[in-house]
Amino acid sequence: MNPTLKCSCPARGALRPVALAEALLAAQCGDCGGMLMGMDDWRAWKAGDEDRVPHAVDDEIIEVFDATGVRHCPECERLMQRLRVSAGPDFRIDRCVACQNLWFDKGEWRAIVSRGLAGRLDELLSDGWQRRLQTEEVREARLAALRRRYGDECIDELDRIRAWLDTQPHRDELLALLRAD
Ligand SMILES: [Zn+2]
Known part of the structure; x- marks a missing residue:
């Protein structure tokens, strides 16, 4: 050099x-x-x-x-x-x-x-x-915005429910039940 x-x-x-x-x-x-x-x-x-x-x-x-x-x-x-x-x-x-x-x-x-x-x-x-890093950065910014809007407790609970739903064999039916009034 x-x-x-x-x-x-x-x-x-x-x-x-x-x-x-x-x-x-x-x-x-x-x-x-x-x-x-x-x-x-x-x-x-x-x-x-x-x-x-x-x-x-x-x-x-x-x-x-x-x-x-x-x-x-x-x-x-x-x-x-x-x-x-x-x-x-x-x-x-x-x-x-x-x-x-x-x-x-x-x-x-x-x-x-x-x-x-x-x-x-x-x-x-x-x-x-x-x-990849750029996509990840966008995703993290979106998550941070959601946490600001709804609070950590709400988003953590949502994550917990989502994780549980993902283990269920009838996931889609359960989701439909949730939405039904
Ligand atoms: Zn140069």
Whole structure:
């Protein structure tokens, strides 16, 4: 990676080499702590030796400093895409499609490692995964709205009844009975 790259944070810090894992180098900004990694470097790292891909760490709490604004690629200045890591109010990572670069804000790489996703970035960035997360996010927002409207107790009771109904062989008849006056 170009050694004269500057971060797009307000301090415009210089990006310096940093090891993300054994044999995986990225470039880190000394001011904001963000990191730029080439997907080609990641692919070579992953293909080299599966055993050096770090495993998930249970219950590790990681503070992530996700910048909410759009970011410019330090290499080509194009706008980077913001991609979900999981559904819900979580952080996003930035990708430059042209340069195949990923940007991790401070704490994001560590959070990815801790969730056991360090070796699955290609999957994480795929259209299928991103679409699934989006669908899940919509579903969760709808559920949260229902809970606000009817209250947790009501929705929990509804879930309990639904679960029970699903175990009944005559589920549809029972539902029809419920609706009949
Ligand atoms: Zn770029």
